[in-house]
Amino acid sequence: MRNLSLIVLLGLALAGPAVADEWKQSYAVGSASELKLSARDANIFVTGESTGSIEIHITTNGIEIGEGGLLIMEKQAGDTVMLEIKPARRGFWPRSYQAEVVIRVPMGTQLNLHTADGDIDIRSMTATVHLSTGDGNITVKKLEGDLTVSTGDGNVTASELVGGIQASTGDGNLEVSGRFSEVDIHTGDGQVDLLVQQGSQVKAPWNVRTGDGRVTLHLPADLKADLDLNTGDGHIDLGLPVTVSGRVDKRIRGSLNGGGERVQVKTGDGSIILKPLT
Numbered sequence: 001m002r003n004l005s006l007i008v009l010l011g012l013a014l015a016g017p018a019v020a021d022e023w024k025q026s027y028a029v030g031s032a033s034e035l036k037l038s039a040r041d042a043n044i045f046v047t048g049e050s051t052g053s054i055e056i057h058i059t060t061n062g063i064e065i066g067e068g069g070l071l072i073m074e075k076q077a078g079d080t081v082m083l084e085i086k087p088a089r090r091g092f093w094p095r096s097y098q099a100e101v102v103i104r105v106p107m108g109t110q111l112n113l114h115t116a117d118g119d120i121d122i123r124s125m126t127a128t129v130h131l132s133t134g135d136g137n138i139t140v141k142k143l144e145g146d147l148t149v150s151t152g153d154g155n156v157t158a159s160e161l162v163g164g165i166q167a168s169t170g171d172g173n174l175e176v177s178g179r180f181s182e183v184d185i186h187t188g189d190g191q192v193d194l195l196v197q198q199g200s201q202v203k204a205p206w207n208v209r210t211g212d213g214r215v216t217l218h219l220p221a222d223l224k225a226d227l228d229l230n231t232g233d234g235h236i237d238l239g240l241p242v243t244v245s246g247r248v249d250k251r252i253r254g255s256l257n258g259g260g261e262r263v264q265v266k267t268g269d270g271s272i273i274l275k276p277l278t
């Protein structure tokens with residue numbers, strides 16, 4: 001019992017007290033603002049608001065902010081703010097720590113955000129947005145502008161979009177809805193649920209792909225497009241008037257409302273289901 005107590009005390013001594021820290025900064029910007037942020041390991045939350053500045057609040061658990069801990073390198077050039085967040089090379093810290101980055105920006109701020117490990121959540125923006133995470137989920141709600149997102153391992157959920165979308169995940173589901181002009185989405189292993197709202201136009205070829213998983217498309221009745229649907233192992237269900245109605249196997253080509261640009265859907269192992277927008 002005495003030896004066990006000594007081991008516990010030694011472990012507590014090595015672990016030290018719990019460490020938490022925070023950092024805040026505000027950057028005045030104009031109408032052409034842009035934020036570029038790269039983080040080694042952090043969750044990122046951004047909201048667009050009626051404000052004239054980019055406001056960043058970072059909190060940590062398990063690591064201090066500063067020399068020997070979590071480094072924050074910042075730079076502003078005109079309306080562009082650049083931030084890099086990473087642990088220092090020297091110093092003893094636990095292998096795991098938590099960092100949360102909460103950001104308020106003008107709604108039209110262009111975003112280019114990356115985290116190696118963590119979730120990204122974006123709300124209420126009118127801008128071009130690029131998001132990537134090595135391991136984490138990506139959530140976007142109410143965006144007007146082109147969206148590019150990628151995650152190595154995680155789900156992508158995007159709703160109330162207006163514009164073009166490029167989205168990919170190595171392992172995860174894609175759930176996307178909005179009024180689109182361009183669509184290019186892919187998952188290596190997961191399901192795709194694409195809801196195309198009224199007013200969407202296929203202005204350039206759309207591509208929807210999954211290596212292993214079902215694809216469900218909800219399409220408005222007046223969408224003009226040429227369809228190319230191909231499944232390696234699954235079935236195709238058509239709930240809209242195409243060249244062939246009902247269930248067919250493997251591949252069909254047809255047109256909606258006289259045809260237009262191509263909408264290509266391909267799955268290696270999974271069914272393809274077309275449904276009318278309700």
